[in-house]
Amino acid sequence: MNSEKVTKRILFIASFILIILISGIVLTLISGAFPVFEKYGFSFIYSDKWDPTEGKEQYGALTYIVGTVITSLLALIICIPFAFSTSLFIGEYYKGTLVAKIIGTLIDLLAGVPSIVYGLWGFYYLRPLLFNLGENTQGYGIFTSSIVLAIMIIPYATSISTEIISLVPNHLKEAAYSLGATRLEVITNVTIPVARSGIIASYILALGRALGETMAVTMLIGNSNLMPKGIFSLGNTMASVIANQFGEASGLKLSSLIAIGLLLFVVTGFINGIGKLIIKKFA
Amino acid sequence: MSKTLKLEILQATGNQKKRYIKNKIFQIFVVVFAIIATTPVFFILFELIKKGIKQINFDFFTKVAPDSFEAMMAVSSGKGIPGGILNGIGGTLIMVTVASIVAIPLGLLIGIFLYENGKSRYANIVRDVSDILQGAPSIVLGIISYIWIVKNVTHGFSALAGSMALAIMMLPLIIRSTEETFKMIPNSIKEAGLALGIPYHKILLKILIPTGLSGLLTGILLAISRVIGETAPLMLTALGNPTLSFNLNKPVDAVPLLIWQFYNDPNLVDLVWSSSLFLVFLVLVLNLISKRIISKRK
Amino acid sequence: MKKLVLFGIVSIGLMSFVGIGGLNPIKTNEVGTLQGSGISISAAGSTFAGPIYKAAFGKYQAKTGVTVSYGLTGSGAGITSLKDKVVDFCGSDAFLSNDDMKKMPSEVVHIPTCSGAVDIVYNLPGIGSINLTPALLTKIFMGKTTNWNDAELKKLNPKTKFPNLKITVVYRSDGSGTTAIFSDYMSKVSEEWKTKIGAGKTLNWPVGMGAKGNPGVAGTIGSTDGAIGYVGSEYAELSKKISFAAIQNKAGKFIMPTVDAVSAAGKSDIPADTRVMETNSAEAKAYPISGFTWIILYKNQNYNGRSLAQAQETVKLIDWMLNPEVQGMAKQLNYAPLPAKVVKMAKGILRTVTYNGKALLK
Numbered sequence: 001m002n003s004e005k006v007t008k009r010i011l012f013i014a015s016f017i018l019i020i021l022i023s024g025i026v027l028t029l030i031s032g033a034f035p036v037f038e039k040y041g042f043s044f045i046y047s048d049k050w051d052p053t054e055g056k057e058q059y060g061a062l063t064y065i066v067g068t069v070i071t072s073l074l075a076l077i078i079c080i081p082f083a084f085s086t087s088l089f090i091g092e093y094y095k096g097t098l099v100a101k102i103i104g105t106l107i108d109l110l111a112g113v114p115s116i117v118y119g120l121w122g123f124y125y126l127r128p129l130l131f132n133l134g135e136n137t138q139g140y141g142i143f144t145s146s147i148v149l150a151i152m153i154i155p156y157a158t159s160i161s162t163e164i165i166s167l168v169p170n171h172l173k174e175a176a177y178s179l180g181a182t183r184l185e186v187i188t189n190v191t192i193p194v195a196r197s198g199i200i201a202s203y204i205l206a207l208g209r210a211l212g213e214t215m216a217v218t219m220l221i222g223n224s225n226l227m228p229k230g231i232f233s234l235g236n237t238m239a240s241v242i243a244n245q246f247g248e249a250s251g252l253k254l255s256s257l258i259a260i261g262l263l264l265f266v267v268t269g270f271i272n273g274i275g276k277l278i279i280k281k282f283a
Numbered sequence: 284m285s286k287t288l289k290l291e292i293l294q295a296t297g298n299q300k301k302r303y304i305k306n307k308i309f310q311i312f313v314v315v316f317a318i319i320a321t322t323p324v325f326f327i328l329f330e331l332i333k334k335g336i337k338q339i340n341f342d343f344f345t346k347v348a349p350d351s352f353e354a355m356m357a358v359s360s361g362k363g364i365p366g367g368i369l370n371g372i373g374g375t376l377i378m379v380t381v382a383s384i385v386a387i388p389l390g391l392l393i394g395i396f397l398y399e400n401g402k403s404r405y406a407n408i409v410r411d412v413s414d415i416l417q418g419a420p421s422i423v424l425g426i427i428s429y430i431w432i433v434k435n436v437t438h439g440f441s442a443l444a445g446s447m448a449l450a451i452m453m454l455p456l457i458i459r460s461t462e463e464t465f466k467m468i469p470n471s472i473k474e475a476g477l478a479l480g481i482p483y484h485k486i487l488l489k490i491l492i493p494t495g496l497s498g499l500l501t502g503i504l505l506a507i508s509r510v511i512g513e514t515a516p517l518m519l520t521a522l523g524n525p526t527l528s529f530n531l532n533k534p535v536d537a538v539p540l541l542i543w544q545f546y547n548d549p550n551l552v553d554l555v556w557s558s559s560l561f562l563v564f565l566v567l568v569l570n571l572i573s574k575r576i577i578s579k580r581k
Numbered sequence: 582m583k584k585l586v587l588f589g590i591v592s593i594g595l596m597s598f599v600g601i602g603g604l605n606p607i608k609t610n611e612v613g614t615l616q617g618s619g620i621s622i623s624a625a626g627s628t629f630a631g632p633i634y635k636a637a638f639g640k641y642q643a644k645t646g647v648t649v650s651y652g653l654t655g656s657g658a659g660i661t662s663l664k665d666k667v668v669d670f671c672g673s674d675a676f677l678s679n680d681d682m683k684k685m686p687s688e689v690v691h692i693p694t695c696s697g698a699v700d701i702v703y704n705l706p707g708i709g710s711i712n713l714t715p716a717l718l719t720k721i722f723m724g725k726t727t728n729w730n731d732a733e734l735k736k737l738n739p740k741t742k743f744p745n746l747k748i749t750v751v752y753r754s755d756g757s758g759t760t761a762i763f764s765d766y767m768s769k770v771s772e773e774w775k776t777k778i779g780a781g782k783t784l785n786w787p788v789g790m791g792a793k794g795n796p797g798v799a800g801t802i803g804s805t806d807g808a809i810g811y812v813g814s815e816y817a818e819l820s821k822k823i824s825f826a827a828i829q830n831k832a833g834k835f836i837m838p839t840v841d842a843v844s845a846a847g848k849s850d851i852p853a854d855t856r857v858m859e860t861n862s863a864e865a866k867a868y869p870i871s872g873f874t875w876i877i878l879y880k881n882q883n884y885n886g887r888s889l890a891q892a893q894e895t896v897k898l899i900d901w902m903l904n905p906e907v908q909g910m911a912k913q914l915n916y917a918p919l920p921a922k923v924v925k926m927a928k929g930i931l932r933t934v935t936y937n938g939k940a941l942l943k
Contacts, residue, residue: 004483011399014392015409018458021451022412025419025427032426052783085316093313105570106321111505112566113327114512114539116546117559121327123797128804140790151323158320159505160460163498167467182306198463205459208417214515223754223791234790239420243515244793246422247628247655248756248782250681254657261423268418269411352636352910438885439667440623440652522623522652525639534623534650544653546796548632549816550914 026265033259035252044259050225052245052253059256061263063227067235068267071142071217072210074231075149076157079206082150083157087199090158091165092191093183104162111155119219122148127220140222142235148220149210157206164198165191200279204272211268214243238264331563335556343367343557347525348541354550364551368558373527374535375565378442379511381531382449387503390454394461395487410462417455424448425516433520442528442535445521452513453506460502464495496580500573508566514539538562620894625652626659626672628794629697629758629813630874633916634672637907638898647894656758657782663689663877666885669895670878674758675782676856677877688880690934692927693855693873694902696847696917698838699763700816701826701870703809704802705729705746711738712835713826715770715869721809722750722767723774724788729807744807751801751810754791756782759813762872766860770869799823811870814838815915830869831861842868843917855926871917876902882936889936896934896941903927 036044036059047060086107090100113121122144130144168191176186192199222234223244238260246257342365349357349366357365393409400406425448432444468491476486492499522534523544529535542558545551624634631653638649651672654662659671664685676691701713713721717733720726726733729743753760761782768775778784792801795816802808803822827835836842846859846867859871876899882892901907908918919927932942 007484007487008399011392011396014389015396015406017389018393018409018412018416018454021454022416024431025416025424028427028430029423032430051785052781082316082320085313086320088313089317093310101574103317103321105567105574106324108504108508108570109324109328109563109567111508112511112563112570114514114542114559114562116514116539116542117327117331117512117555117562120546120555121330123800125326125330154320155508156456156505159501160463160498163460163501164463164467167464167498169469182302184306184309185302187309195467197466201459201463204414205417205456208414208455209509211418212420212423214420214422218754219793219797223793225785239422242420243422244755245783246426246658248657248758250657250661254661258426261420261426264418264420264423265415269415272411272414272418350636350639351632351914353639355914433662433667434665440625440650440662518652518654519658522625522650522654524648524650525635525642526648528648533621534652536650544631544635547628547653547794548635549796550632552796 026262029258029262029265033255033262035255036259039252044256045263048227057252059252061238061256061260063225064236064238064241064260065263065267067142067221067228068211068237068239068264069271070228070231070235071146071149071221071237072207072271074142074146075153075210076203076207078146078150079153079157080203083154083161083203083206084199086154086158087161087165088187091162092187095166107155107158110151111159113152115152115213115215116219118148118152118216122216122220140220140234141232142221142228143231145217145221145235145237146231148216149213152213152216153206153209156209157202160202160205161195161199164195164202168194200276204275207271207275208268211264211271212239214239218243238267328563331556331560333556334553335558335560338364338554338557339560343561344372345369347527348536348544348554349551350525351548351550354548358550364554368538368541368554368561370524370527370536371538371541371558372561373529374442374445374521374524374537374540375511377529377531377535378446378449378517378521378537379507381443381446382453382510383503383507385446385450386453386457386506390457390502390506391461391492391499393454394458395465395491397458397462398465410459413455413458416451417459419452420515421448421452421513422515422519424451425519427451428516429519437532439532440520440522440534441532442521443531445517445535445537446531448516448520449510449513452510452516456506456509457502460505461495461499464498464502465491467498468494493580497577500577504569504573507569511565512539512562514543518543619646620891621648621650622669622891622895622898623650623652624659624668624670624672624876625654625662627656627674627758627874628653629674629815630672630694630916632815633695633907633911633914636910636914637902640906640910641898641901647898649898655756657756660877663879669891670876670899672874673877674872674874675761676873676875685879687884689877690880690930691855691875691877692899692903692930693875693919693923694927695908695911695919696843696859696871696873697762697915698814698843698868698917699759699766699811699870699872700814700838701809701828702799702802702812702823703826704806704823705744706806706822708741708743708824710824710837711741711826712829713737714829715767718828719767719771719774721748722786722789723777724750746807749805749808750786750789751798751805751808752784752786752789752791753795753798753811754793758782758872758874759795759811760784762858762860763811763870765858765872766870769861814840814843814917828869830865830867831863832865832867834865836866836868838868838870840912840915840917842866843871844920846871847873847917847920847923851923851926853926854930855923878934880934882934882941892934892936893941896931900928900931900942903931 048062049058049060051058090104094100172190176190218240224234228235242257346367347370354364428444428448476490517537517540524534524536545554634651656673662668663671729746764780768780792798795812798810799812802810827837829835845864846862849862861869903924912918
């Protein structure tokens with residue numbers, strides 16, 4: 001019994017380390033962002049003015065917040081049908097076969113491509129493709145970035161949900177089959193409900209990945225500081241503007257970038273929270 | 284459609300027909316989408332191989348990165364770009380290893396904690412924190428590691444700072460995949476162990492972890508793949524180093540950092556592709572190793 | 582439990598082994614010979630100067646065994662790391678203003694190492710180099726001249742057949758020294774630019790699109806007919822499809838961005854601390870959009886427990902950068918070497934760098 005207490009204590013300490021970690025991160029960011037909140041207060045969050053010209057500097061995060069939310073959600077929406085199908089393919093339909101193993105490995109490779117390479121590939125190959133489809137912004141923009149993001153997050157959405165789907169106990173499925181259910185019906189009525197939590201968790205992780213992606217987006221989104229008008233216009237995201245400007249920023253601008261970093265945590269928490277609520281409602 | 288299937292559908296009546304057709308359509312859907320999902324890999328790999336394969340030779344793995352001048356001299360006299368990415372390989376290996384040593388045990392423990400304490404208020408907070416951390420842009424974690432470690436611990440850019448930034452990035456993936464994997468293990472297994480009077484930590488180590496190994500390795504592999512290709516956080520922490528170095532207190536290079544340098548140098552830009560190919564290949568190797576471990580256990 | 586403890590001990594053991602700073606780490610240079618650890622130098626900053634710095638530092642290491650790690654973080658982050666005293670020096674495309682100098686913990690000095698040009702490049706199929714005046718440049722980049730067949734362009738280049746093609750402006754989306762030099766020049770030659778857009782590392786562009794990094798801009802221009810933009814000179818030969826413009830300088834001559842023309846810009850009057858933007862030089866042969874890049878370090882090198890040896894090696898390295906060998910390398914990589922006058926000034930400044938009151942260089 002003593003060892004059980006010790007184990008439980010160790011587990012608790014581990015979880016507490018995470019809390020300390022994030023508190024430390026938030027505090028550090030707050031202290032760096034302080035000058036900005038002192039100057040603008042909450043208007044920083046809903047202002048879309050971003051003017052770095054010396055002498056008339058003005059900063060506001062709204063453009064970036066909008067860009068981040070649109071690209072990430074769009075990427076997730078594009079990714080889900082593919083990720084879900086792949087998970088079912090590997091974890092259910094062709095479970096254990098060589099084809100499944102190959103496809104699984106291929107998808108995992110997508111996670112291994114460095115983000116800067118996604119940016120380059122998108123820049124050299126995807127961009128001209130989209131440009132030829134009639135965009136007038138040289139193939140840059142929110143839509144382009146979302147497509148590349150969707151590809152980047154497929155492994156995150158797939159890997160874990162595949163594992164979870166394949167762990168659904170056979171006896172549950174067999175019971176349904178013995179009642180005459182078709183494959184689809186077993187999936188809808190047994191597999192998905194049982195694996196639901198894991199599948200959702202993997203999509204949340206994929207969304208998180210999309211929200212925080214820096215390099216690839218920065219090379220494709222066009223880096224406009226104006227509010228985007230539609231998914232084909234240029235835009236900018238929070239992670240991208242931080243990456244683009246951090247190397248050369250100082251003073252109030254640097255604080256603005258750190259404030260945006262802080263806000264990204266808030267935005268992530270917000271979107272995750274709403275997502276989890278929606279899922280609860282559909283339970 | 285095969286003859287037997289046609290027969291089956293003919294024999295089925297009304298609603299049953301619909302169900303069978305729906306079933307088949309869905310299956311086709313799944314197969315088509317799964318195949319489409321894998322096509323970007325081919326496109327990307329194809330380009331990487333096409334452009335990068337000529338740079339890969341013995342030197343690639345054993346020599347440090349060339350600089351602009353050497354590359355220019357060699358190319359203008361008709362030879363290929365000299366050198367390799369040894370300093371990057373060494374740095375990537377050491378930082379990913381140190382990051383894993385920190386993140387894997389910690390991530391596993393937190394994941395287990397969440398599994399054990401599922402619905403409690405505190406556990407929900409911890410879970411939400413982990414999900415939010417997953418959304419942190421790598422550059423912000425780089426800034427954090429710069430402030431914490433570069434400024435206050437090593438008083439200079441260092442491999443340790445780089446490792447810490449990577450470790451933080453790995454955590455949420457390991458935590459969540461651990462929790463979800465354990466949740467799928469039938470309770471009966473754990474209860475059987477408890478009934479036999481096995482101490483809790485032994486149940487974890489000898490029963491649950493081995494049973495869930497496949498899922499755990501998936502999360503770990505995903506986490507490692509995630510950090511192996513990251514540039515931004517390393518720029519502010521590891522800095523770069525033209526030599527092969529394993530000193531945690533000093534700057535070190537990494538393959539993604541080298542890719543950034545190559546990209547920004549007109550004489551070296553061709554090396555971007557071979558270096559990327561290396562990273563993808565590394566992920567493939569790790570992937571195959573983990574699949575081997577899992578199948579051996581079965 | 583035992584296994585866990587064992588695992589823990591092994592991990593900690595491995596980490597200590599790898600992490601012990603005092604032991605000689607294994608370092609190999611390209612030739613594969615092992616060298617003693619000795620001193621190592623770290624620096625961060627300008628990506629513009631990255632190629633020449635890394636090449637020079639590599640040669641220095643082969644010569645002396647001193648490892649120099651230089652990170653392409655950008656000038657701003659370089660200055661921040663110098664301020665935080667985590668590097669030995671930083672590289673910056675812009676000098677610190679008086680206000681910024683006051684914000685540094687102690688006095689710093691600027692050592693120019695070379696110059697670079699900002700080339701005006703464009704993609705006009707079949708057309709080679711064209712002449713541009715500052716006035717036209719302003720009109721194009723502010724979106725007032727929108728088509729290549731504009732009358733003013735024709736007047737300036739009577740022999741060129743301009744197509745009826747929209748002008749697409751491409752600029753740097755990331756903060757950059759190249760943008761700083763370009764906008765500094767534009768502010769000097771156009772009152773309107775100065776008031777509406779101003780100078781800086783990032784600007785509020787009225788028209789056009791942003792691309793990341795010099796390669797991003799060059800790549801976008803290369804794949805877009807009718808595009809025009811500015812790139813750092815080290816990207817001179819990047820794409821076969823892009824051409825350079827000859828810009829009319831203050832003396833009225835149309836000058837191409839050659840290495841000699843950029844060096845000529847450095848011949849005009851430079852203040853003693855070398856903190857000046859070379860743009861819009863009055864020299865007859867000068868290319869007007871040129872700029873120095875500097876190395877910045879603390880004047881008093883005894884801070885944070887720095888050893889005398891570390892300070893000496895730092896100053897020796899920077900001194901070596903000013904020698905003909907490195908300046909010659911710079912020229913081959915499309916940077917402009919410093920004119921002799923500036924080298925002398927730079928070395929003079931370097932001699933004022935002290936450790937405990939004593940000059941480090943004789």
